[in-house]
Amino acid sequence: MDVTGLRIALFSGNYNYVRDGANQALNRLVGYLLRQGAQVRVYSPTTSTPAFEPAGDLVSAPSFPMPGRGEYQVPYRMSARLRRDITAFAPNLIHVSSPDPLGHRAVSYARKRNLPIVASVHTRFETYPRYYGLAFLEPLMVAALRRFYRRCDALVAPSDSMAQVLRDQRMSYDIGIWTRGIDREIFNPGRRDMEWRRSLGIPDDLPVIGFTGRLVMEKGLDVFSDAIDLLQARQVRHRVLVIGDGPARSWFENRLPDATFLGFQQGQDLGRAVASMDMLFNPSVTETFGNVTLEAMACALPAVAARATGSECLVTDGVTGRLIRPGAINQFADALQHYCTDAESRHRAGLEGKMEADRYGWDQVNQALVDTYLRIVRQRQRGAMAAASPVP
Template sequence: MDVTELRVALFTGNYNYVRDGANQALNRLVGYLLKQGAAVRIYSPRTDKPAFPSVGKVVGVPALALPGRGEYRAPIMIPPRVRRDIAAFDPTIFHVASPEILGHRAVSLARAHGRPVVASVHTRFETYPRYYGVAFLEPLVLAALRRFYRRCDAIVAPSESMAQLLREQRMSYDVGIWTRGVDEDTFNPARRSMEWRRSLGIADDEVVVGFVGRLVMEKGLDVFSDTIDQLQKRGVRHRVLVIGEGPAREWFERRLPQAVFAGFQKGEDLGRAVASADMLFNPSVTETFGNVTLEAMAVGLPVIAARATGSQSLVTDGLTGRLVRPGGIAAFADAIQQYCDDPDARRTAGAAGREASRRYGWDQVNQELVDTYLRIARQRAAGGRAPRMGPNP
């Protein structure tokens, strides 16, 4: 079997109705597969006002808005019309991108028809309860995730650190890597614009600490704002630039009244915004990769990040930035203060990050997943069995 014989059925809870790093990676993957001669069909909730045009043919599935997070939609079933479409498409492999109802139903359907399943892991769902006051639910979420992933033939993680965590959590016996790429035309140091900074009221001699991402609590907004409080108490001169939108914006604005909120940016505007900061501060522990971390490195910024999955596979502590114990407010403040006070250290770390980012080309990383598809499909064609769900440890 080669790539032109692949017929990939992709199931995801969000393909393009809200823009995030995961669904943009999925769209890039579909584009790459189509370019290589594979057939692809996407099954996902749809909306009349998508965040960006989708790549490939999307078949809509019923979904309901998530309580308290109405921008996201939860698929609730695979109705008969969609089942008929799947049967007519006759996929050689199923790819499930989210462990919700749609993903579970897709895995069951694949197993019923003897088709292999590859699952991609895009976020650390088991960490979410701690941000919404229900941390006691984390073991239950872990158990549910383990049950889901163990029914798949293989899972792929976007970083080696995340893959190792999945192995330690015993999520699967076959864990591979499907990392992320960066578009160097969009993210490069030449995008930096002092004129754009001035238009936001940022002085040329102010050191800008950037935050990039959706404004939701699980991105570590509390840690970010507590760290900025520390910098202010120390009298460290800086300016915070927040790039992104989300339901927690009002809370974040109240916590950081002196910050500049640039709102949602995309394409070349996003490249300009990221490059116009002087460093990126990413305290999140929920990422499995950290697209914004790689994009910041590509434009030549030092990155201060939590020592967590994703970031620790990208940032080399002391070379391209600093890795700090999650939640370590004082240590985060120390690292940021160093880069605020020492422009040579900023430039040196930024240049090292720029060089490290060159290893991440989209075609190369997508081919790694295609190779996994082919390996799993060949194993099944050679008589390999669907995985049996072992006991939860």
């Protein structure tokens, strides 16, 4: 079999109703699969106001708003209508991208029909409780995730560091890499626009510290704010530029009253905003890859990031930026101060980051996942089953 023989049913908790790095990667994947001649059908919650048009055929799954985070939908079951649609589509491979109730039902559906299952890991869900005072739940979440992933034939992680975390957690016996690519037309140093910066009231010689991402507490907004407080106390000249929106925006604006908040940006506007920063500060530990870090590096910016799975695979400490122990406020402030006050080091690290980012292209990384699909399908055709698991 080659790629044209693939019929993939993709299950997602959020394919296009709220924009994030995970669903943009999934949409790029589907677009690539369709261009290569594969058949794909996507099952996900939908809304009347999606963030962007979906790639491929999207079938709406029954869902309800997530408690406390109403912008997200929880797909809670596989309805009879969905089951009929999946059966009519007749997939020969199931791809699940979220361990939600629909993902569990999709895995059960596939196992009953002896269909191969590939799961992609996009978020470190087990780390979320610590941001809401519920850290004691983390071991329970790890156990629940292990039960889900061990029922799949293979996992794909976006980085070597995340793959190792999954191995250490004993999530699967077959873990591959599906990394992320970069759109070099949008993210490149040529997008830097000093006139645009001036329109925001930013002098040319004032270093800009950027934050890019969805404004939710699990992105480390508290750590970001505390480090900026230290810079201000040390009287280090800088301006904070925030790109993104989300439920914690009001909290973040109150916490950083001197920052410039651009809200949600996309396309060429996003590329201009990122390239017009002087460094990226990404304290989050929840990402499995770090799309925003790669985008900043592609624009020749140094990255100051938490030493966590989302950044360890991208940032070379002391070369393309700094990797700091998660939550180490003083060390984050030290790294930011260094780049704010040493333009030569900032420029040198940015150039090194640009060279690293040039290695990432979307077609290459998506083809790696296609190769995994084909390998798993061929294994099943030869009669091989998923590696033995204690979970039925």
